[in-house]
Amino acid sequence: MTELIVTEEDVARRLGYPVPVADEVRQRIETAIVDAQDALVAHLGRPLLPAEYTENGVHASPDGLVLRHTPVVTVLSATSEPNSPPGAFGFGAPTYTVRYTAGIDARSNPETAPLRLWLRATACQHPLLADAPARQRRVSSASVEGQSVTYDTAVEPPALLAPPDLATTDRWRLRGRRVYQAPVRPTPPGLTIRGIPGTGGL
Template identity: 75%
Template sequence: MELIVTAEEVARRLGLPVPLADEVRQRVETAVEDAQETLVAHLGRPLLPVQYTESGIRASTSGWILSHAPVITVISAVPDATSLPTPSFGTPTYTVTYIAGIDASTDPETAPLRLWVRATACHHPLLADAPLRQRRIASASVEGQSVTYDTAAEPPVLLAPPDLATTDRWRLRGRRVYQDPVRPNPPGLTVPGGP
């Protein structure tokens, strides 16, 4: 998986020394991958542009009417062999190959997506031993052998991940989550078309 945030960016925010050791790099990259997969699942679309091919597409005066947006570039448009331009059947159809989607790794408008991935990766359990996530000692006594920690055992507020709803601007519209009922209907209640 191509990451939209580098391991070094996350490591700097956690106070880890850069360049990263292989074991630390693997843990940080796993945290970034988990955060990125969560964001992809929420948005219902990939975070990087993807190449698509669609058949049976007709050209219009405003361009191609394609299923995926935003279209970055059209790679090729080849006339379909079964579609010949005749007066009785209208315009011919094409097989269009194009690249579409958001580019969350470089587009300045998608900076909030990168921020969400970085902040969420910083809170991953694999990175709990990072210097900025360690609990701070508020007081210690030698003879009584007691240690009092700061009440904030989590990272500072600056590292707190933003709410996932802040990324809804890029979420596919009309995307709903539906789960089939797991238990039968109560006695006396019937649902049309149901068991």
């Protein structure tokens, strides 16, 4: 079962559902949250909660163990590997098998609040929650004696529920998944660089 980063009650309150939430509504909200989390994990390329990892052949630097996953939360164990070099006055450097937890904490870390904001707002717009009170058309006028009821024209969720742009989460995106464009520096006037088009070079 997927661990939820935001609660069903958080989403329900924003959509105008009464709390505590009825079981049928809770299931739909949970599905909406899970779908939002799956989309965010795919974008970031990493879990939303710290995970446990085991690495072999880890080297130690003056600043500590050199580990693949960051940020490191806790080193659970570091065991010297039997066939590793002796280091110090021998040849090479010793290596270790390290078991540790690492990763972002999107659930409770104050710095990851933008991730929770994106998840809640995205879940609020899920099609399964289209019947939410906050997403319904509002009556702007009403008549009696069998006359028609007039609704306002706004049928989309209020702007308050609109999710922020996914780019607002990019600071937590793995570097390999970032869209990177090398900076283009204009050539100073009169400077010719051989082999660079547009500078007069050949």
